[in-house]
Amino acid sequence: MRSTSGARRALAALAASTLLLTGTLSAASVAHAAPAPATITRMAALGDSITQAAMTCSSLTSCPSNSWSTGSTTSVNSHLLRLRAAGATGLTNVFNDAKSGAGSSALLGQGQTAAGQGAQYVTIEIGAIDACTRTVAQMTPVDTFRANVQTALSTLAASAGAPEIFVASIPSLQRLYDLNKSSLSARLAWSLLGTCQSMLANPSSTASADVARRTLVQQRVTDFNKVLEAACAATAKCRFDGYAVANYAFVKSDISTRDYFHPSLSGQATLANITWQKTQWVS
Numbered sequence: 001m002r003s004t005s006g007a008r009r010a011l012a013a014l015a016a017s018t019l020l021l022t023g024t025l026s027a028a029s030v031a032h033a034a035p036a037p038a039t040i041t042r043m044a045a046l047g048d049s050i051t052q053a054a055m056t057c058s059s060l061t062s063c064p065s066n067s068w069s070t071g072s073t074t075s076v077n078s079h080l081l082r083l084r085a086a087g088a089t090g091l092t093n094v095f096n097d098a099k100s101g102a103g104s105s106a107l108l109g110q111g112q113t114a115a116g117q118g119a120q121y122v123t124i125e126i127g128a129i130d131a132c133t134r135t136v137a138q139m140t141p142v143d144t145f146r147a148n149v150q151t152a153l154s155t156l157a158a159s160a161g162a163p164e165i166f167v168a169s170i171p172s173l174q175r176l177y178d179l180n181k182s183s184l185s186a187r188l189a190w191s192l193l194g195t196c197q198s199m200l201a202n203p204s205s206t207a208s209a210d211v212a213r214r215t216l217v218q219q220r221v222t223d224f225n226k227v228l229e230a231a232c233a234a235t236a237k238c239r240f241d242g243y244a245v246a247n248y249a250f251v252k253s254d255i256s257t258r259d260y261f262h263p264s265l266s267g268q269a270t271l272a273n274i275t276w277q278k279t280q281w282v283s
Contacts, residue, residue: 034164034280038087040121044095044114045069047125051098055256056265064096068271069123076269082276103129104148111152115159122163127170127224131217132196139220146227153235165238168275169225169246173199174218179252186260195261241278248274
């Protein structure tokens with residue numbers, strides 16, 4: 001009887017511990033669940049010319065109204081518009097803090113700006129500029145990229161209000177090259193504008209040195225994306241896109257014919273759609 005009684009007490013204690021652990025895990029899950037869209041009133045976008053929607057207007061300038069993140073253009077159906085449609089009717093404080101030409105070294109400053117703006121939701125698309133340099137040797141080292149991203153994310157997470165963060169992966173530069181390498185107009189634009197020469201220099205060349213160079217650039221992009229994934233996973237309230245952008249096979253209509261590099265208006269809509277599906281409110 002004593003051993004049976006002791007076994008019962010042990011089972012009861014185990015059940016109580018299991019219940020307590022389950023409750024704790026449930027509470028943690030709730031604590032880390034994304035807030036209802038209706039509670040989001042402030043958002044900010046960080047990054048580079050992609051988020052500024054460069055090359056989608058009538059001139060070679062940024063056009064943030066067409067941005068995949070904070071744009072107001074209905075055909076793009078940005079994260080901003082999707083949040084409002086999901087109930088965030090009070091989302092009226094919207095900031096596009098991205099800067100054309102910004103690399104990962106600018107991310108901390110942009111994050112500090114977003115924190116000062118009280119952003120509750122922050123999107124990040126960064127890294128293309130770190131790989132798009134004049135030469136392969138000038139690309140940002142992976143360790144430097146990692147330090148830049150980790151510092152920026154940890155600063156955002158530690159800011160007052162600790163916003164929900166969404167990190168998009170970097171698109172395949174090799175895919176962008178492959179799409180238009182046979183286009184005379186694209187090759188001329190890449191040369192005249194000096195676009196991403198680490199990848200796009202000598203676009204017609206099939207010499208082993210040029211093929212190897214392009215492979216090195218794309219490998220650096222792959223390494224950067226792994227950094228983004230790991231850094232986001234280590235940051236509270238951060239969601240990575242699961243390589244949605246990196247793995248997407250862009251088509252020609254997704255690319256602007258102004259520079260044959262940046263997303264077109266429909267390309268911005270594509271970015272908005274494939275990234276939204278991976279946000280805190282969908283996946």
